[in-house]
Structure formats: C-alpha cells, structure tokens
Amino acid sequence: MPSSTSPDEEDGLETCVLKVFDLDLKESNLVNPSNSLKAELDGSTKKKYSFAKKKAFALLVKTKQVPAPSYEFKEKRWRCCQQLFADQTSIHRHVATQHAEDVYQQTASLLKQLTAALSASQSLTPTDKRSSPKDCLTPSQEVSAWLPDVSHVSPQELRSGQGDEEGEVLLYYCYCDLEDPHWVCAWQTALCHHLHLTGKIRIATEGINGTVGGSKVATRLYVEVMLSCPLFKDYLSEDDFKSSKGGSHCFPELRVGVFEEIVPMGISPSQVSYKNPGIHLSPGEFHKEIEKVLSQSSEEQGDTIILDCRNFYESKIGRFQGCLAPDIRKFSYFPSYVDKNLDIFRQKRVLMYCTGGIRCERGSAYLRAKGVCKEVFQLKGGIHKYLEEFPDGFYKGKLFVFDERFALAYNSSVVSECSYCGAPWDQYKLCSTPQCRQLVLTCSACQGQGFTACCVMCQDKGGKQASVPSQDSFKEECECTARRPRIPQEPQA
Numbered sequence: 006m007p008s009s010t011s012p013d014e015e016d017g018l019e020t021c022v023l024k025v026f027d028l029d030l031k032e033s034n035l036v037n038p039s040n041s042l043k044a045e046l047d048g049s050t051k052k053k054y055s056f057a058k059k060k061a062f063a064l065l066v067k068t069k070q071v072p073a074p075s076y077e078f079k080e081k082r083w084r085c086c087q088q089l090f091a092d093q094t095s096i097h098r099h100v101a102t103q104h105a106e107d108v109y110q111q112t113a114s115l116l117k118q119l120t121a122a123l124s125a126s127q128s129l130t131p132t133d134k135r136s137s138p139k140d141c142l143t144p145s146q147e148v149s150a151w152l153p154d155v156s157h158v159s160p161q162e163l164r165s166g167q168g169d170e171e172g173e174v175l176l177y178y179c180y181c182d183l184e185d186p187h188w189v190c191a192w193q194t195a196l197c198h199h200l201h202l203t204g205k206i207r208i209a210t211e212g213i214n215g216t217v218g219g220s221k222v223a224t225r226l227y228v229e230v231m232l233s234c235p236l237f238k239d240y241l242s243e244d245d246f247k248s249s250k251g252g253s254h255c256f257p258e259l260r261v262g263v264f265e266e267i268v269p270m271g272i273s274p275s276q277v278s279y280k281n282p283g284i285h286l287s288p289g290e291f292h293k294e295i296e297k298v299l300s301q302s303s304e305e306q307g308d309t310i311i312l313d314c315r316n317f318y319e320s321k322i323g324r325f326q327g328c329l330a331p332d333i334r335k336f337s338y339f340p341s342y343v344d345k346n347l348d349i350f351r352q353k354r355v356l357m358y359c360t361g362g363i364r365c366e367r368g369s370a371y372l373r374a375k376g377v378c379k380e381v382f383q384l385k386g387g388i389h390k391y392l393e394e395f396p397d398g399f400y401k402g403k404l405f406v407f408d409e410r411f412a413l414a415y416n417s418s419v420v421s422e423c424s425y426c427g428a429p430w431d432q433y434k435l436c437s438t439p440q441c442r443q444l445v446l447t448c449s450a451c452q453g454q455g456f457t458a459c460c461v462m463c464q465d466k467g468g469k470q471a472s473v474p475s476q477d478s479f480k481e482e483c484e485c486t487a488r489r490p491r492i493p494q495e496p497q498a
Contacts, residue, residue: 061111068194148195165220172252173224178363180212180279181240186263194261203256207267211274214267218255247389255408268363271337283369283381288391291384295399309354314368322421322431323402332493341492351377361387423448425456438463460484
C-alpha cells in the first residue's frame with residue numbers, strides 16, 4: 006500500500022485550512038445545497054468553501070470513472086445514470102445538473118472533516134505532529150493514493166474470472182464507525198474499477214457490507230487492501246471474508262452506495278446499534294449447540310429456539326434442522342415479526358443464524374433489546390462459515406446467495422420441491438413474467454410443459470404480453486405475495 010499522504014496532498018491540506026469552528030454541519034438537510042450552506046460562512050471562509058466544493062465535485066466525478074476497453078485508445082470514460090460519457094465536459098455537465106445535492110452533501114462532509122482535522126492538528130504536540138500523518142485517512146486525500154500497485158499483474162490476470170474455475174466471489178462486512186462514508190464510497194468505487202470487480206457494496210456511518218466478484222488475483226488484492234486500510238485494519242481479519250467459486254460474471258454491474266444502514270432492517274442504527282449484539286458462537290460451538298438441542302426430547306427442546314432470520318425464499322431451499330424459519334419476504338419485516346410473536350421468545354434461549362452473520366448482528370440486538378429472552382446467541386460468520394467446516398452437518402440443502410448464481414451447494418440434500426408437480430427441486434429461476442420479481446422452483450419437466458411463472462396470474466400475464474405492447478398495466482407483485490401475510494403469526498406452543 007502507498008503512503009496515506011503524498012507531498013502534493015499535504016500541500017493541498019495546508020492550503021485548505023478552513024476556519025469553520027462555528028459552523029454546525031451535523032444536520033445535512035439544508036434546503037438549498039449551495040446558498041444555505043454558503044450563507045452560514047463569513048467572507049473569508051466562503052473562499053475555502055469554494056475550494057471544498059470543487060474538491061467534492063472532482064471526487065464525485067472520480068466515482069463515475071470506468072476503465073476503457075483494451076481496444077480503445079481513450080484513457081478515461083465515465084458511467085452514470087445508465088449513460089456512458091466519453092469526455093470530461095459531458096460528465097461535468099451531467100454531474101452539475103443532475104447531482105447537485107450529492108455535491109452539496111460531499112462538500113458539507115469535507116468541511117466538517119477538515120475542520121476536525123485542523124482542530125486535531127492544533128492540539129498535537131510537536132512529537133505527535135511528526136508521527137501522526139501517515140496513520141490518518143481524511144477526505145482531503147486523493148482516492149488514487151489508496152489503490153494497490155498492480156504493475157506486477159497482467160491485465161489478463163485481473164480481468165479473468167469469467168468462468169467458475171478462474172474466479173471468486175467475496176462476502177464480508179465490518180461494523181465500525183465511519184466518519185465520512187461518502188469518501189469511502191468514492192474509494193471503494195475506484196478500487197473495484199481498478200481491480201475489475203463487480204458486485205454490491207453498502208456503506209454507512211455504522212460500517213461497510215460488500216459482496217464482490219472477480220479473478221482470484223483481484224479478490225486477493227482487494228482483501229489485502231481492506232486489511233491494511235487504517236479505517237478497517239483494527240476490525241477486519243482475513244477470516245471475515247467468505248469466499249466461493251464465481252467471478253465478475255455473477256453480478257451484472259458494480260453498485261456502491263451510501264445508506265443509513267449497511268443491512269436494511271428498517272430501524273435507525275441510533276435506535277438499535279450493532280454494539281449490543283448476541284453472544285457470538287464459532288461454527289464448532291454452534292454445531293455442538295444444535296447437536297445438543299436435536300438430541301433432546303421434544304419437551305426439553307422447548308427451552309431453545311433455532312431462529313433463521315433470513316427471508317422465506319432463502320430458508321425454503323436450505324436450513325438447519327429443527328429451526329423456526331419466519332415466512333417473511335424482507336429483513337426489514339423482521340422487527341415487526343419479533344414484535345408480533347414476542348411471546349414465543351419469552352424465557353427462551355435463542356440460537357440465531359443467517360447467510361454471513363451480518364443480519365444477526367442487529368437482529369440479535371433488536372431481540373435482546375426486548376428483554377424477554379434468557380440468552381441470545383448468533384452464528385459467527387453465518388451459514389457460509391459453518392458449511393466450510395461442516396458441509397454434511399446439521400444444515401441441509403443449499404445456501405441462497407444474492408447474485409446470479411442464486412444458490413451454493415455444499416451437500417447433496419434437497420429440502421424443497423417443484424411448485425407444480427412436487428418433485429424434489431431446489432434450483433431457482435426468475436418468474437418468466439418480466440414485471441414479477443418472484444423466484445420460482447419449477448423442475449425441468451414442468452418447464453418443458455411451459456410452467457415457467459410463479460403462479461397462474463403471472464402465467465396469464467406472460468401470455469397477454471405477446472399481444473399487448475403496453476406493459477404499464479402489469480404489477481410487479483402477484484398472487485404469491487397477495488396470499489402471504491406480510492407479518493405471520495406463529496402458533497403458540
């Protein structure tokens with residue numbers, strides 16, 4: 006990794022000293038992105054504001070940059086809002102007219118961060134000032150300073166991974182306080198483009214959650230960068246990255262964004278924090294707990310609940326034996342599910358699990374906050390890590406993943422069936438009606454008979470589309486969703 010501060014960047018930081026100690030930038034919902042913020046500054050600081058705004062604009066443009074194909078001579082291209090821009094003038098015009106609010110948010114963030122950096126530097130002793138800059142990571146630094154050196158790797162090695170044998174998909178998360186998620190977003194976007202990675206990354210003040218695919222060379226470099234970054238090196242370890250066969254082809258594109266939560270539970274992190282989770286159990290410890298529960302009589306098992314906090318379509322094709330799998334469509338329904346079924350958790354030991362562990366972090370915190378359980382435990386590393394150690398353990402069936410592979414197989418068990426004929430089947434396909442986003446379990450024989458939709462309603466819609474050009478009348482959801490209660494009520498024991 007390069008040094009975190011280059012000489013040019015140090016000069017830039019010095020010329021960007023901002024006297025904004027009296028400016029409150031904690032609230033980011035100012036009405037007019039430019040005028041409202043600038044109005045709060047005195048005449049001297051307005052010049053500094055203009056500098057910060059230019060810096061924010063350049064940073065945002067940088068996040069839109071994509072590598073040009075090897076057969077083109079142009080060095081830079083940009084992609085934004087499903088458009089491709091081949092020159093700086095056009096991308097600058099687009100960002101200025103369509104993303105003014107984003108520029109404002111980044112400007113406010115830069116001002117706040119630089120004020121904090123200046124305040125910290127003024128409080129340092131001479132000895133501190135000599136030793137601290139290399140360990141600091143501030144938004145004033147160029148994103149390019151935190152991209153790895155790939156000169157020793159051929160472009161072919163970075164771009165490979167189009168086949169399962171050559172590539173890899175990484176799954177990871179890190180809960181830690183991030184002061185400037187927008188800078189992290191810009192850096193992650195540039196980093197993934199630099200390594201030719203695709204995938205999805207969510208960033209918030211509470212941390213980062215990512216799944217990326219590419220060549221094994223690229224994913225290894227990505228892990229090295231993340232483990233050496235000052236923002237994450239004290240929180241992440243190599244064991245926190247779950248890997249599986251795949252590659253860049255597993256995702257249609259790269260999507261990096263800033264959100265309130267790194268996993269959408271629908272409750273502000275200020276209300277339910279990741280800092281109050283359940284007790285983490287290693288895969289080996291979790292395995293022993295499951296073994297103990299399953300060896301007990303039905304009456305003895307009643308003291309413990311094995312809770313799957315994933316969505317119904319995930320647990321449908323794979324789950325732990327003896328688990329309670331809520332029939333919910335989204336994780337944001339989980340808090341309402343707990344509230345509606347609170348009595349079943351009263352005075353119980355709860356063993357929670359999910360795909361990689363991230364949903365359990367705040368899901369267990371929410372359950373603990375209710376104060377009704379004896380104890381709440383969670384599987385560290387999720388099903389992913391458990392199956393690495395116990396492929397033929399107590400988890401039966403496939404592991405659902407949120408990419409174009411849909412599922413990973415670690416054992417030969419099939420726990421689901423074809424929706425049409427009832428034959429054992431666990432290979433998902435999307436409903437054949439384009440407006441429907443339901444996943445369908447329909448075996449090869451039924452597909453051959455034309456049963457490719459999730460329900461009769463969608464099957465009829467698919468037939469009508471051939472003769473009806475306009476598709477505005479078709480709804481995204483169908484009778485599959487309509488007949489399922491949004492928040493199910495579990496029967497009392």
